[in-house]
Amino acid sequence: MHGSDFSQHSEISGNEMYRLIEKLYPICRSITGNGVRDSLKAIGELIPIDTHEVKSGTKVFDWTVPKEWNIKDAYIKNGAGEKIIDFKDNNLHVLNYSIPISKKVSNEELKKHLFTLPEHPDWIPYRTSYYNENWGFCMSHNQYATLTDSEYQVVIDSELKDGHLTYGEFYKKGDLEDEILFSCHICHPSLCNDNLSGIALATYLAKFLSNQTTHYSYRFLFIPGTIGSITWLNLNEPKIKHIKGGLVIVCVGDDGQFTYKKSRQGNSEIDRVVLNILENTESSHKVIDFYPYGYDERQYCSPGFNLHVGSLSRTTHGEYPEYHTSADNLSFVKPQNLLESLNKYLLVVDALENNFSYLNMNPKCEPQLGKRGLYGNIGAGDKQPVDTMTLLWVLNLSDGENSLLDISERAGVSFDEVKRAAHALHDSGLLERK
Amino acid sequence: MHGSDFSQHSEISGNEMYRLIEKLYPICRSITGNGVRDSLKAIGELIPIDTHEVKSGTKVFDWTVPKEWNIKDAYIKNGAGEKIIDFKDNNLHVLNYSIPISKKVSNEELKKHLFTLPEHPDWIPYRTSYYNENWGFCMSHNQYATLTDSEYQVVIDSELKDGHLTYGEFYKKGDLEDEILFSCHICHPSLCNDNLSGIALATYLAKFLSNQTTHYSYRFLFIPGTIGSITWLNLNEPKIKHIKGGLVIVCVGDDGQFTYKKSRQGNSEIDRVVLNILENTESSHKVIDFYPYGYDERQYCSPGFNLHVGSLSRTTHGEYPEYHTSADNLSFVKPQNLLESLNKYLLVVDALENNFSYLNMNPKCEPQLGKRGLYGNIGAGDKQPVDTMTLLWVLNLSDGENSLLDISERAGVSFDEVKRAAHALHDSGLLERK
């Protein structure tokens, strides 16, 4: 009669999640192309995802699915014919979505196509040019400082032509058509926190839920940022009404404290659930009001949909210097952090699955808990143990107007403890589900 | 045409209230029995209360009226036959509701039935066992340390058998059936702040109101804690709809600052009135949100009734070390504190009786106060005295939407001053009662 308990598990380890990141790290992903396909294939070995292909040129709301981009090789050779930048060393070296090129260029012209980070001279920046045809290279500022030859050979062996946009989807049917959406972007190349960490968490959360009995249905999207969510929303409009809430999963592997960015609506159930969990399980965390920038919550929260989708992350984009650089690498994310993050997501699921309203069957005065073994027998003097107070809170507020989440907020007691009190009272016949 | 003025009185002294406490202090009270009857008789010499007897075994909601408990004597004798603990010295020595016993027990067995306070080795704790048959003694930890004999004789000459639960009730009829409830518990033995202080305040407040003309009716309950309020609520359900608000009177004789525990509803008229008075008359005070523990507000605020009943006390239960110990004695409460507390309750009554909404009869622009003798004649420069500003506030906000309490809150002026301004304007014809 109760919802299932998702607050405890023993089957997922941080190391497993980390191993998926290690496997995906070398692949050069972009918003389209074989890097995405290869990544989805690796995820598909863990959970049965559906892979969708959407043709270039497809109109999706105000946008058009772009040409597909693939790349085999890229390098810069100096005057002596030595490769001084090689895509094979690090796929960040190429401006993502660079058009093919093979020519000799002057020092001056080359530098117009180079991107560096002077403030972090050892790191390679990550840059893209999806919607404006261009070519370029990214490199450390230290290396940039050594470019003194008068001429260089630049080769980018890429292809930009009609093809497909590829995304992955995993759907777990629950008792209800109402569904919870988890979305992560899969378009970044060798960057770990943003967002191989989100991909790994989504994969293992989906794997865990696939074996559970749930009230809600759960949908996981593995999509390229922006154009991917726009495409999915466009192709799946009839399903959108079932989405009761959701989270964008990003940056969940670093050492930082948790951050919750609220949905546009700001006080929806998912917002309250996440805040409740962070307040009750973390000594400090950060809360950000919705703003129309960031990740795919921008699209889910556009006014024509206004979905209740927030984002639960650790350190958010732009707040850590390693963001969008080669320093967001395998040493920047840690198994323990990934597991902690997953556990927060499981508490979210647990709260959503168990957030019912109950009716106190004995609403006039307190019931006599003692005769039901739910109360200490010697009165007065000692403080009641917390759970007795929680029982009294649940009884007092179960008037049909308050969900367990409401009670948790008013009592200042964790959702999990309120849920356990409600279940004990339900088992003793003092509460009924409304 | 105005409500009566209860904010001033000259007939009650703190010493009178203290003398009632002195008289009641030696009596051994419990939730049933002759100690309650004797206490009600003493109160009945001051105000005409009705004493009710409810049979043991009567079902009251989820509870059952317990057997009646009476006690004549109790002691512990050591190996030498000397009384080392004697109920006649202090009735806290017996675990309240102890079953009768008379036997020799080993040192080890005796200690299973002893209660002490190691952190306050001179004090005797107060302990009860109403709903679980048991026997026991309470003593100072210092005395406990001297118990080295191998065997002791324990005698408790008590009686636990079918009888009655006894409570007292005083009702003062006002112009309206709508009533204000004042409730105090009378079940504690020789403990002064908790709650002979509340009994004394309730008695003298009732005595004062019995001679006054009031809009509201007033009900005073002198009841055993928990089972008493449950019993009264069960036997008086048809009357409950008339209760517009109320206060549980406890712990009103100590030196501490005032504390208000809000009703479950939290923003009802009684809540706002009490907070308004404390904010305007005390330099500091404490406010506690409702929580489902404490005194009989737990029952009044159960979801099936949800009465607007809070509790106005000085230091609350558990917040002072003397709570529920022999140190809560006649030197812990003071006449001056009792009188101050009573005066707060009178201000509450005054505000409830006078919290009307008025209509400004001259709502377009200010009326010319000067020609009515209500305004200084020389304009500008000097600050207006407070009462002129209060007159202007009352005029400005008396649009039919604001009660005097609303005006007091918005203007940041005490209810009493707002009331006096309203009466002056009413007398000059500028206001009419809505």
Add this chain to the structure above:
Amino acid sequence: MHGSDFSQHSEISGNEMYRLIEKLYPICRSITGNGVRDSLKAIGELIPIDTHEVKSGTKVFDWTVPKEWNIKDAYIKNGAGEKIIDFKDNNLHVLNYSIPISKKVSNEELKKHLFTLPEHPDWIPYRTSYYNENWGFCMSHNQYATLTDSEYQVVIDSELKDGHLTYGEFYKKGDLEDEILFSCHICHPSLCNDNLSGIALATYLAKFLSNQTTHYSYRFLFIPGTIGSITWLNLNEPKIKHIKGGLVIVCVGDDGQFTYKKSRQGNSEIDRVVLNILENTESSHKVIDFYPYGYDERQYCSPGFNLHVGSLSRTTHGEYPEYHTSADNLSFVKPQNLLESLNKYLLVVDALENNFSYLNMNPKCEPQLGKRGLYGNIGAGDKQPVDTMTLLWVLNLSDGENSLLDISERAGVSFDEVKRAAHALHDSGLLERK
């Protein structure tokens, strides 16, 4: 299609405003009389105001238009026949509205009619006695200390008889009958900040608006304090329903920070507009909740009208020591301060004229700003310039529920910047006016 832009102008200088103050400073004004007429004539040289005359004795709500007061001369002569106080030196020397007198008085009697400021012994206070017939002189406390003669001659050559109350009005018709009210009091004699500064600002704001195309109509009142607004409201009741908001203009020439006193309603559009502008353009400012004292907002906000009229000033009455003294002179106000104040009022007009709600024509997902030249082409890494974020805010919140003011408040971006973003989106076809 957009509202006009009032946030920029080049035609008004602080020096011009200051020159009007210089011209008006020597005139002895009161709530009636030729001083008011002369002042309105000077204003009339700059803007075409209508001057109204209302007969003494006219009933206006609870008040009566008083007799008209005029004064030619006044002085005090000492025992040696020397003029020691002369109205011609400073018109503050006479208690405003003094009845005529010409007699010898003892030192003792004279002092009953003298007003000084012991805490500022060099300054002459400003005092009035409009509604209580009296005579008197105001002087520096230093001079008061020298009054040792036994007898003095006092002469006040004034006239108090049936005549008129005079006020000025300027109305600028806009597209709508809905109007914005600006009100300033013109009854103070030689006092600069209170309120020649307000008169000068109102005059030049009216002059500027008279040449503009506006949605709203604008009404400017140049009236004696209290009795003037009461008179206007009484004589113009049918027009009052068109007043959508307004400001009382006072004390706008001193060096202090800006202060906004809210309307009685407190959260009306005018309140939100002024607070928004101060928050976005000032490093610090002061906000005062409405209270029923101060200037003519008292009458506009009386409960029978409850107009949305606040007051935007710099340092408010009573908060600067020079208030209502001879030290509120030509050196206390500065051209630069006057211009800064005027600019705030223009921003208010600009926000009121442009505070529309728009509909996002592409509400499902973000529109592709890049293809419209509204977005940087190279993604990631660099922070978006503020205007792109503002564009996204306007798109995200333009769901028909939010005005530009709502968007400005939620986005934490100035109204002006939100307006410019909305206009750019409107020009590109992405927004339509609701």
